[in-house]
Amino acid sequence: GQNIDQPTEMTATEGAIVQIxxxxxxxxxxxxxxxxxxxxxxxxxxSYNVLDGLEEKGRFSSFLSRSKGYSYLLLKELxxxxxxxxxCAARNTGGFKTIFGAGTRLFVKA
Amino acid sequence: DSGVxxxxxxxxxxxxxxxxxxxxxxxxxxxxxxYQQSLDQGLQxxxxxxxxxxxxxxxxxxxxxxxxxPDLHSELNLSSLELGDSxxxxxASSLRQDTGELFFGEGSRLTxx
Numbered sequence: 001g002q003n004i005d006q007p008t009e010m011t012a013t014e015g016a017i018v019q020i021x022x023x024x025x026x027x028x029x030x031x032x033x034x035x036x037x038x039x040x041x042x043x044x045x046x047s048y049n050v051l052d053g054l055e056e057k058g059r060f061s062s063f064l065s066r067s068k069g070y071s072y073l074l075l076k077e078l079x080x081x082x083x084x085x086x087x088c089a090a091r092n093t094g095g096f097k098t099i100f101g102a103g104t105r106l107f108v109k110a
Numbered sequence: 111d112s113g114v115x116x117x118x119x120x121x122x123x124x125x126x127x128x129x130x131x132x133x134x135x136x137x138x139x140x141x142x143x144x145y146q147q148s149l150d151q152g153l154q155x156x157x158x159x160x161x162x163x164x165x166x167x168x169x170x171x172x173x174x175x176x177x178x179x180p181d182l183h184s185e186l187n188l189s190s191l192e193l194g195d196s197x198x199x200x201x202a203s204s205l206r207q208d209t210g211e212l213f214f215g216e217g218s219r220l221t222x223x
Contacts, residue, residue: 030208031209033212040198041216041217042112042200042214042215042216042217043153043200043214044112044214045211045213048210087152087153091208094207096158096165096166097155097158097166097168098143098212099155099168100145100154100155101152
């Protein structure tokens with residue numbers, strides 16, 4: 001089966017850096033995704049890791065360790081608009097299932 | 111705009127009724143996924159179709175069914191509706207089933223009274 005764990009909520013200050021962790025277990029692994037979702041809206045794609053290491057895209061970076069079943073999303077220079085839920089998702093081998101964690105609700109305060 | 115179109119955007123119905131939600135994937139995408147998101151909950155995987163064939167099922171109730179048509183659009187049918195079925199139903203598409211990200215539609219918000 002597949003299981004994904006991430007913290008329920010986090011709070012950070014505008015301009016700071018925050019790291020959101022995710023651990024996963026899958027029956028076969030074929031990629032780890034991070035999505036951003038504002039309340040009542042569609043999830044939007046942030047990053048994708050399939051190999052170990054760090055992927056950087058502007059203010060957002062994502063890291064993957066396949067051997068540890070671990071990923072994190074790093075958000076730099078936080079802005080108020082970054083207040084949202086961040087969803088970690090793992091795709092299994094063959095791509096038949098992409099399972100999402102419950103999401104981490106990030107609150108950015110001034 | 112992700113290119114994935116879902117209709118209707120909002121739907122209010124009564125318990126015991128049946129509804130159909132429709133999804134048109136991005137042009138050229140062969141995979142369609144359906145997810146359910148209840149209030150303040152995560153995305154629950156329901157079902158995945160690839161090029162007209164069912165590829166995987168998640169926690170989909172027997173009262174729910176889906177299909178993907180030759181033109182690649184998909185429909186999710188929900189029957190004998192219960193109050194607990196009230197949720198946002200998202201459709202997502204991807205070019206292939208084993209690579210690339212999922213692109214989500216805006217969702218269909220179902221309210222069962």
